[in-house]
Amino acid sequence: MQIDLTKFPRQKNTELRSWALVALAAAAWIVLYNIIEPLADWLAYGLLALEHGSRLGESLAFFFYDVPKLLLLLSGMIFVISLLQTFIDTQKVRTLVEKRGEGIGNAMAAFFGAVTPFCSCSSVPLFIGFVQAGIPLGITLTFLITSPLISEVAFVMLIGMFGWKIALLYLISGTTIGMISGFILGRMKLERYVEGFVYDIKPRANIDLNLEEKLTWSERISRSWDSTKEIVRKVFWFVIFGIAIGAGIHGFVPENALAGIMGKDAWWSVPVSVLIGIPLYSNPAGIIPIVSALLDKGASLGTALAFMMSVIALSLPEMIILRRVLKPQLIAIFIGVIAAAIILTGYMFNLVM
């Protein structure tokens, strides 16, 4: 006799209970979100008796307000995003992209790259899986560019520190960068720079991957809850340290100190920021508070965003992983094309903002 996994959670009251818990959590979230600002002020100016307008007071009030605010935003929004992500996985994306040609295929890969969660340890299986399915190299690379470049954590952090408009700008420009760079890479006929073993892998004949798996809402909710906890735990210290450094810059670095080197008029600032960002890797949760403080001190938006994208999209560990399937020539071209696209985006923002 088989034990049917689906029997347990399908009971009505489990579903109802899950939704009730979500509603309760949402209510608590709203209450908390509305009391953190007075609480932060009270902590800095009341309890610690710092003076309004003093450097330390400003920095600390900023820190006490931003840390809980961002952690709340992250947990709430990552939960909602994770819930949506339970409807999509890389296997489904592969099936959807499989029959498309270049152009539409790139656009779809960029879109799905943006919405699926990214784990660098999965980039090789993903690459091989796409190649096995006969998906053109350019489309596969579009997915591999967009997936790390658009991160849900970065998106939420941008909403928290810069507002909706900048967060949307990031989404749109990141997807466009992935689409265009992948398309260009596809045109360059680089198949010979893919390691040969990738084409030799044959899936076993009797593989049945139709696991699923009709998920019930309570299963989706509990999975999203688990992945939210996982992500928030992972970014927790990045948020704390990022905001601490940001708060330090905010309170102690003079206004316009950076205008000369990261401002609009320094034309070389965009490429230099991107170059510095390539080998660096930081979690977006750590880099965005710092970028935000840099902006306050006279750095321009295009330069700051280009730096951030370069830090999160291009990283040494990721390249080392990709080296397993891509020859060094292709890695170099890959980095070059993405860096160029990010630099262009940076200039564009500096021009229009």
Place this chain on the structure above:
Amino acid sequence: MLTIKILGSGCANCKRLEQIVRKIVEEMSIEAEVIKVMEYPDIMAYGITSTPGLVINEKVMSFGRIPTPAEVTIWVANALQTA
């Protein structure tokens, strides 16, 4: 005797999955061989596009996420009965 394979190149999630599996095998005190499949050609032979993957008696049970201990326990129990 069950053969349980963990597909993954050694990332943090793969190690977590391995821990979960080993603990369940121990708790249920069943005879099972737990094998880590770490080479990409071998992993990809199972047709998955994201890791970690869990294979019980050559059947892919999950991939791209860490299943809960409860799920793994049920899969193992089912595999024992059908084996």
